[in-house]
Amino acid sequence: MTTIGDIARLAGVAKSTVSRYLNDGSVSEATKRKIQHIIKETGYTPNAFAQSLKAKKTNIIGTIVPRLDSYASSRTLIGIDEELKTMNYQMLISHSNLDIEREIENIHSLVRQKVAGIILLPTEITERHLAIIKDVGIPVLIVGQQHKEIHSLIHNDYEAAYEVGKYVMSQGHKKIAFLGVKEKNIAVGMERREGFKKSMEDVAGIDVRFFETDMHTGGSYSIVPEIIDTFRPSIFVCATDNLAMETMKAVYLKGISIPDDLSITGFGGYEMTEMIHPGLTTAKFFYKDAGSLAARKMLSLIRGEDTSMKTVSGFEIIYRESVRKI
Structure with missing residues (x-):
């Protein structure tokens, strides 16, 4: 696997120069062309996570789910991931296992990893959630629950x-x-x-x-x-x-x-x-559709666009054989 060090050695420049180039920093035109040529020849793909940690603006969205074995959570995550990829963003997943303390720590952890925003699927919203979300300095969107002070996407x-x-x-x-x-x-x-x-x-x-x-x-x-x-x-x-x-x-x-x-x-x-x-x-x-909508709403928040505080996802009654007419 080709690394930044390999690119730097082949280009005859320092690793910091390659890193600046990858993060849109100041690099001379001649050096840019040389690095571009070597990247193309080697098929090098930057590590999105490592790259974003060094950048002023990241392309990673943190997601926190209560359970990884939940159908609702997994379908929502699929929708978020597929939509983010179309916008050149990555998803970083953590789960709380229905534990509030762990959920709070996950928020802190994602902020330390410099994610651009957090999509949170909580089981409840506590005063601690509100305090932390107000302090983190990045957009937070809650999905599946709602609160008047936080941008929310709910099922009806x-x-x-x-x-x-x-x-x-x-x-x-x-x-x-x-x-x-x-x-x-x-x-x-x-x-x-x-x-x-x-x-x-x-x-x-x-x-x-x-x-x-x-x-x-x-x-x-x-x-x-x-x-x-x-x-x-x-x-x-x-x-x-x-x-x-x-x-x-x-x-x-x-x-x-x-x-x-x-x-x-x-x-x-x-x-x-x-x-x-x-x-x-x-x-x-429609959990997958809700995930896609959540991703789009999150990107709007990151861009500072005018976004409604509450968005409602639809539903459909499915009539099957488990109900008898009396």
């Missing part, structure tokens, strides 16, 4: 949940168990629950009960059988597709048929929800 969680609620009622369900997560996750824990509640306002004869679990794998296995035994709902509305698929397993373990005896819906639109049987009815969010 409230409206999606509202439409799911309307659909559930149109199928004749009156005893409904909504399986959500803690409110500190505003998008999943609050917006989806409140949108679902809104859809049932002023509707008589509906018995809907709200339950909480966590977003870690297996969080619903213990709570679902108890809900079935004590409440006997006709449908589970789960705040994520992962919770819905976990609920399916818990239901099958009790010997209950889906959807003949019990219906289930989710949120997310993960590819797996189409492959399982029965296919899961869900509110599909």
Whole structure:
């Protein structure tokens, strides 16, 4: 692999001269032509990360995700990466493993590495987040959550949940168990629950009960059988597709048929929800498209362009076999 040292030796100049050339510094025209010729002959490609660390302006966007094994995170990252490449930017990924302390440290770490901006997929926004984002001196965009003081790109969680609620009622369900997560996750824990509640306002004869679990794998296995035994709902509305698929397993373990005896819906639109049987009815969010949009929004922030504080990504209700009409 050709290095800057090799280019410098072949050109008969110092490594610092080659570095200045690569970072658009002051180099004589004759030396520029010589270095350009050698780079072309050797097929040398600069290390974008190392190059940007030495430059006044970097072409690296830091991204922080809560989980690397999450479908939503991975699809969002693909969208960000593909869009950044078209604009000659690179993506540097770190993950918090759903740990707030680690998330905060990741922000500090990316700033130390002189990224041009940070795209953050948080599970919640705390006062510490706000303080750090105000101090870092580079653009920060949050995706999937929102705060009035930070540029945000959100999925339309409230409206999606509202439409799911309307659909559930149109199928004749009156005893409904909504399986959500803690409110500190505003998008999943609050917006989806409140949108679902809104859809049932002023509707008589509906018995809907709200339950909480966590977003870690297996969080619903213990709570679902108890809900079935004590409440006997006709449908589970789960705040994520992962919770819905976990609920399916818990239901099958009790010997209950889906959807003949019990219906289930989710949120997310993960590819797996189409492959399982029965296919899961869900509110599909366009994570890859949202990632592309986030990348474009970030570049607008870096350029100092006028950018709205909140951008909303769309959704689509996918009707499959997991819901029975009563």
